[in-house]
Amino acid sequence: MAESSEVNKEYLDDLIDQTVKAQASRGLRASRCITITSLVLSLIAVVFVANFPKRAHSSDGNFYKIYDELQEKIIEEMTKFLVERHKLKQKKYEMMMRFKHTPVSAHISLSGAVRIPASEDKPESSVLVRKNIDSLDHARGVKVDKDGLVILHSGLYFVHASVTPEFSSRVAYTTWSMYIYKMRRNSQARTIKLTDTAHTFLSWTNSQNTGYSAGVFKLEAGEKLQLRLTGQSPIACDERSTFLGLFMLTSSSSYQK
Known part of the structure; x- marks a missing residue:
């Protein structure tokens, strides 16, 4: 630290x-x-x-x-x-x-497995975690946790994430979703969903089934970002193309002028 x-x-x-x-x-x-x-x-x-x-x-x-x-x-x-x-x-x-980009930026590769949820009506999301360090991973002005990124400087950020899911050969059709969450440490009441992207997997289409989500958000120092998945079938992730990243567009002191 x-x-x-x-x-x-x-x-x-x-x-x-x-x-x-x-x-x-x-x-x-x-x-x-x-x-x-x-x-x-x-x-x-x-x-x-x-x-x-x-x-x-x-x-x-x-x-x-x-x-x-x-x-x-x-x-x-x-x-x-x-x-x-x-x-x-x-x-x-x-x-x-x-509006000049600041040196604050981060990119981390993530992986994890999403188990079959107990309830298909209200599936619980699974947090992707950092298992290995990729050569493209870096963090400047941001703290890296095992399960996400912690903001150190308040400001306006561009946040983006990519997921490449891998399904069992026995799965012919299923749906899955990816989310970017922000939260305050030790405060579930302040957990906010920033993005929500739903996808459909069809085994006979030979598609890559890659999901991407991004947006510009105001983030405060101390807030944490996580990438989560839900699915009706077990999902593994290709760690080479599954990541969470961000860079600061401008500090809070700049855009408040």
């Missing part, structure tokens, strides 16, 4: 550092634009004054006053333009960061 927290902290710190550096870089570019504009205007003024007839300087004392006012006006308008341009870029950057 401590090692997982350290990894999560490193990813979040890196994300914050990247954000700060990007904002600082944009502010520096805006300052450089203002400085360059001022230098260009000053250079134009020097060239203009050097080539302006000396008589005009001596006979018309308002020339310098008019020029100074013109220069101030140009600098003022240019500064306004650069400030507004910077604000627009900053707004676009904030919107991009708000």
Whole structure:
């Protein structure tokens, strides 16, 4: 748990550092634009004054006053333009960061067997568990339990799951369903079904009988996700293509703005 927290902290710190550096870089570019504009205007003024007839300087004392006012006006308008341009870029950057995928993600392979339920009218769901570690499995910013994933950071998540069931050769026809549940630890009252997908198995169709379910959900820190199955016949799962995964779309602090 401590090692997982350290990894999560490193990813979040890196994300914050990247954000700060990007904002600082944009502010520096805006300052450089203002400085360059001022230098260009000053250079134009020097060239203009050097080539302006000396008589005009001596006979018309308002020339310098008019020029100074013109220069101030140009600098003022240019500064306004650069400030507004910077604000627009900053707004676009904030919107991009708000919906930019975070390092929080997970993918775990699952397996398990669903026994014939005692009642076909109200079959009890069976939780798929993690038996082996696949080469594609990973978890960043999420805690992995034997029977699911525990959310560590509140936010908006894309959650998806896939199941490839395997039936006995004696089964010709049956139905089965897959569900994604979220729950609070030690609180059955807060168990909520996020997705519900029903399927029909026909042995004579030679189909792959793969089920897939996904959605975008608001998840709170401490909530747990599980993948469950029900069926009227015994079901085994192909562990190579049965999994539960997620990735954070945006943190709760971002989408509440």
